[in-house]
Amino acid sequence: MIVDKGNLSPRPYARLLTMLSEQLIRNKLIALMELVKNSYDADANWVQIRFENFKNFGKKDLKENEKPFIEIEDDGDGMSFTTIKDSWMNPASPNKYYKRKRGKDITKKGRIIQGEKGIGRYAVYKLGYTVEIFTKERNKQSNEIYLKSDLSAYDNELLEQVDRKKSEEPIYIDEISSYYEINDEPKRIVDKEIDIRGEILKREQHGTLIRITNLKHNWKKEDVMKLKDRCKKLVSPFRETDFMISTTYSGEDIEVTEFISLEDILDMALLKIEGEVDKDGFCSYKLDNDEGKLDVLSLTEDSFIKERFYNKNYERERGPECGPFNFKFYVYDMRRGEMSVQPHIHKSRYTIASNRVYLYRDNVRIYPYGDPDDDWLKLDIFRGTKRAGDYLSNDQTIGYITISVRYNPDLKDKTNREGLLEIGNAYEDFRTLIWGLLGYIKKEFDKVKKKKSKKREPLKSSLLLTYSNVKKNFTLLEDHLKTREDSKGLKVKNILEKEYEEERKLFEDRVEIVEDLAGVGIAVDMASHDLMMMMGRSRETLNFLINMADSESLNREKLKDNLDKLYGQFSFIGDQLHGIQPLFRSSRRRSKPYRIKEIIEKVQFYYSVPIEELPIEANIVEKDPPLIIKCPEAILLQLFINLMDNSVYWLKSKRTKSPEIKIEIDGVKCQVIFSDNGPGIASKDMNYIFDAFFTTKGLKGRGLGLYIARQLLERYDYEIEYIVKNKDKILPGANFLINFGESEED
Numbered sequence: 001m002i003v004d005k006g007n008l009s010p011r012p013y014a015r016l017l018t019m020l021s022e023q024l025i026r027n028k029l030i031a032l033m034e035l036v037k038n039s040y041d042a043d044a045n046w047v048q049i050r051f052e053n054f055k056n057f058g059k060k061d062l063k064e065n066e067k068p069f070i071e072i073e074d075d076g077d078g079m080s081f082t083t084i085k086d087s088w089m090n091p092a093s094p095n096k097y098y099k100r101k102r103g104k105d106i107t108k109k110g111r112i113i114q115g116e117k118g119i120g121r122y123a124v125y126k127l128g129y130t131v132e133i134f135t136k137e138r139n140k141q142s143n144e145i146y147l148k149s150d151l152s153a154y155d156n157e158l159l160e161q162v163d164r165k166k167s168e169e170p171i172y173i174d175e176i177s178s179y180y181e182i183n184d185e186p187k188r189i190v191d192k193e194i195d196i197r198g199e200i201l202k203r204e205q206h207g208t209l210i211r212i213t214n215l216k217h218n219w220k221k222e223d224v225m226k227l228k229d230r231c232k233k234l235v236s237p238f239r240e241t242d243f244m245i246s247t248t249y250s251g252e253d254i255e256v257t258e259f260i261s262l263e264d265i266l267d268m269a270l271l272k273i274e275g276e277v278d279k280d281g282f283c284s285y286k287l288d289n290d291e292g293k294l295d296v297l298s299l300t301e302d303s304f305i306k307e308r309f310y311n312k313n314y315e316r317e318r319g320p321e322c323g324p325f326n327f328k329f330y331v332y333d334m335r336r337g338e339m340s341v342q343p344h345i346h347k348s349r350y351t352i353a354s355n356r357v358y359l360y361r362d363n364v365r366i367y368p369y370g371d372p373d374d375d376w377l378k379l380d381i382f383r384g385t386k387r388a389g390d391y392l393s394n395d396q397t398i399g400y401i402t403i404s405v406r407y408n409p410d411l412k413d414k415t416n417r418e419g420l421l422e423i424g425n426a427y428e429d430f431r432t433l434i435w436g437l438l439g440y441i442k443k444e445f446d447k448v449k450k451k452k453s454k455k456r457e458p459l460k461s462s463l464l465l466t467y468s469n470v471k472k473n474f475t476l477l478e479d480h481l482k483t484r485e486d487s488k489g490l491k492v493k494n495i496l497e498k499e500y501e502e503e504r505k506l507f508e509d510r511v512e513i514v515e516d517l518a519g520v521g522i523a524v525d526m527a528s529h530d531l532m533m534m535m536g537r538s539r540e541t542l543n544f545l546i547n548m549a550d551s552e553s554l555n556r557e558k559l560k561d562n563l564d565k566l567y568g569q570f571s572f573i574g575d576q577l578h579g580i581q582p583l584f585r586s587s588r589r590r591s592k593p594y595r596i597k598e599i600i601e602k603v604q605f606y607y608s609v610p611i612e613e614l615p616i617e618a619n620i621v622e623k624d625p626p627l628i629i630k631c632p633e634a635i636l637l638q639l640f641i642n643l644m645d646n647s648v649y650w651l652k653s654k655r656t657k658s659p660e661i662k663i664e665i666d667g668v669k670c671q672v673i674f675s676d677n678g679p680g681i682a683s684k685d686m687n688y689i690f691d692a693f694f695t696t697k698g699l700k701g702r703g704l705g706l707y708i709a710r711q712l713l714e715r716y717d718y719e720i721e722y723i724v725k726n727k728d729k730i731l732p733g734a735n736f737l738i739n740f741g742e743s744e745e746d
Contacts, residue, residue: 012173014154016091017125026418028217029227030367031123035072035210036231037114038121040243040364042076043107044207046196048246049227055250057218067213070127075207078137078189081145081182088121088133088147089178105405109242112362112405125151129214134188138206144186149178152214196246197253224249233370236363236400237262238328265351266398267591269330271445277433278324279407281309287444299436308425308432322430323408327437329357330398331445357399357434359420361408368418376419377434392442401434470500541566594636596627596665596672596740603640610648616659625667629740635712639720642705643674643736649697650678650734662730670740673723678733681722689722717741 025031032049039047050071057068079088087093099105105113124131129152136144154171186205194203224247231245247254266272275285281297297309297316311317332352357377358370368374375381375394382391403411410426413419420427474497481489545562600620604611611618629636644661651659656678664673681689688694690710710720723735 012091014171014173014176016173017122017151017176025123025126028127028219028223029230030418031126032070032072032227033230033234033367034121034123036234036245037364039072039074039076039208040111040234041107041113042074042078042208043109043111044074044076045242046201046244046246047072047074047076048194048196048248051219051224051247051249052251054219057215068215068219070212070215070219071209072212073194073207073209075204076138078142078206078208079135079145080137080142081180084133084135084145084147084180091122091173112364114361114364124210124212126216128212128216130212132211132213133208134186134211135208136186136189136206140205142206144183144189146181146183146187147178148180149176150214151176195253196244197255199244219249221249221254224254228254230367233358234365236360236365236402238400239363262355265355266330268332269398270333271331271441271448272329273441273444274326274328276324276326277437280319281433283437294440296433296436296440299440308429320429320433321425322411322427322433323403325408325430325433326402327434328400329438329441331392331441332396332398333449334396352398353395355398356394357397357401360400360402361411362404363402366413366420377431377438379438390439390442392438392445397438403430474500538566538570591631592633593628593630594633596629596636597622599633599636600640600663600665600672603637603644606641607644607648610652611661614648614652614659616648616651616661618661618663620663620665622665623667627665627667627670627672627740631716635716638712639709639738640674642709646705647674647676647678647734651676653697654679656733660731664730672738672740673730673735674738675729675731675735676733677731680733680735686722686724690720713738 025034036047036049048071050073051068052071053066053068056062056066099113107113129150131149133147134144135147136142154176188209189205189207190203191205192203193200195201228245228247231247234245235241235243271288273285273287275283277283277296281295282293283296284293285291297320309316309318309320334352354372356370356372356374359366359376369376379391379394379397383393408426410424411430412421414421420430422428474493477493478490481493541562545559545566548559548562597620604618604620610616647661650656651661658677660677662675664675666672682696685694685696690706694707706720713720718741719737719739721737721739723729723737726732728737729735
């Protein structure tokens with residue numbers, strides 16, 4: 001007999017809020033990134049995260065304006081009262097899910113809405129107990145809504161209200177209320193100016209501001225810098241960003257200083273490959289300048305991967321279930337020895353190792369994939385448990401893989417916002433395709449590395465010969481000690497050899513810096529006269545304007561004339577500095593195609609003053625087709641600056657009659673002859689002119705010009721030599737032949 005019957009409905013306890021914030025979201029950085037992504041979904045142009053009063057963290061009895069707080073403000077779409085009531089206040093709101101189902105998940109800016117689980121907003125409670133929200137829709141008729149949720153009145157687990165008589169009586173989630181106001185006169189979302197990363201922007205009357213107090217965690221400046229680094233990688237670097245993220249700490253803009261830009265790092269890669277893997281596992285790719293297609297699933301030799309798609313007869317039983325994806329991979333040769341195919345790569349080892357294989361969904365990053373300590377593709381594990389030579393290492397590989405909500409519906413985020421769900425076949429199929437692709441890339445990388453290593457060795461200087469002799473002697477010593485079974489002696493020898501290698505590397509680094517900076521010094525030396533002259537004139541104009549400002553009657557016409565003059569003077573100074581900027585070390589690693597004639601004309605402009613004073617007849621002759629070379633602009637500038645500097649010096653010092661410089665550019669032979677009608681090089685000096693510190697200029701000489709020219713060219717497998725035979729010379733003085741191998745146009 002039925003005593004009672006009916007229906008029961010779930011009524012969540014308030015501790016669900018704690019579980020959503022504290023236990024699902026691992027740390028405070030992830031929590032804040034969730035709120036930044038909300039701003040992105042709201043089509044904001046910018047979001048600013050402000051950390052204030054943290055010097056007072058942990059102190060008691062603080063006034064309201066002294067308490068530490070975090071503010072997240074954006075100029076996005078804002079929220080209506082309906083959205084606040086039905087979505088923000090309710091966990092697991094299906095609002096974004098429904099938008100996606102209706103095909104309305106693309107914003108006006110073309111962004112794909114990221115969240116759909118409806119719990120990311122509860123990240124606020126990972127950060128603090130008291131949350132205030134000011135929000136106003138992107139609608140001139142809308143009102144500002146204020147919402148305050150204060151959990152500080154409850155114990156940490158939200159089991160009970162602190163002042164309840166029955167201290168162990170749990171409370172339900174619907175017993176927690178939030179105070180709201182609807183204001184027709186906005187308090188915080190107002191028309192004003194706001195500083196976003198040094199740019200003064202107009203703050204429109206729409207968007208959201210979240211203020212969090214009664215904080216759970218202290219935030220130090222180092223924590224905020226980590227957050228900033230995460231923010232920089234939120235949106236794919238290959239997408240033109242329309243979303244600025246500003247971070248301030250105690251009113252100071254926080255910027256992460258880059259040792260070297262990501263663009264320059266990617267440009268250094270020995271191998272670059274990009275392409276698309278379709279839903280069936282077939283790949284179309286572009287490897288450097290070559291294009292091709294391949295079946296990714298047939299590439300791997302690992303049996304446990306083969307078994308996912310093939311039967312015992314090696315017949316494919318099924319295709320991948322993950323969907324298509326795009327990729328870009330950059331692979332580096334990280335060897336530090338003197339024969340490294342990538343000179344200078346050691347300077348960027350840390351930066352390369354701190355970038356791994358990133359995963360983006362619709363151009364927004366999925367964490368933690370790509371973090372330095374994350375090995376989601378198990379590359380380091382494979383190298384440790386299998387043959388290391390069969391796999392690329394994380395530290396030599398930077399990758400960007402892009403999936404989408406539309407075409408990869410089974411690659412879903414985990415609820416804790418850290419990675420993809422590893423259920424069903426989709427995730428493992430996805431990784432299997434990437435492993436097969438990386439296996440192919442490793443083989444191609446080995447081919448490129450082998451091809452590069454076969455290129456001619458640089459001309460051996462006395463330093464290189466000395467190093468070769470020392471290495472030979474170390475080998476002889478090791479053989480001798482092994483014969484005598486002298487283990488202690490071998491240990492000492494190994495220590496000495498290691499210390500010698502470290503000292504030699506340090507010396508090479510310093511020499512390289514000298515090479516890089518010497519050309520800068522020459523260029524600045526030439527530009528300094530004009531710069532100082534124009535700075536003096538600018539100072540005079542500025543003083544005149546200051547005096548005008550003090551006068552009782554202001555002549556607007558004269559004011560405008562002098563402001564125009566000052567603008568022109570500063571423009572001249574800017575042009576001069578812009579001209580030598582590519583020589584600085586921060587700008588010298590980017591390779592682009594450059595027309596040699598334009599480079600030489602720029603150098604000729606640097607030397608326009610001495611050329612006009614002597615005067616020197618300077619001619620540039622270009623034979624069709626134009627010679628276009630791909631390498632850093634700084635390399636070409638320093639080469640021709642050094643050659644021009646030598647010619648100008650000798651033509652002037654020897655008082656050559658009818659001084660002349662002639663430069664012939666041959667696009668067919670991919671070479672340049674740089675000549676003058678000065679005294680030329682004495683036969684007794686010809687064997688030494690490319691040696692460091694050798695000079696015939698006396699105290700005025702640096703002895704680095706031609707040495708630097710050769711060293712810079714050898715970095716890119718180019719050559720320079722002195723033309724000895726008169727029949728090969730253009731002018732009777734010094735003639736240098738620069739051979740660039742192949743034009744970029746070929």
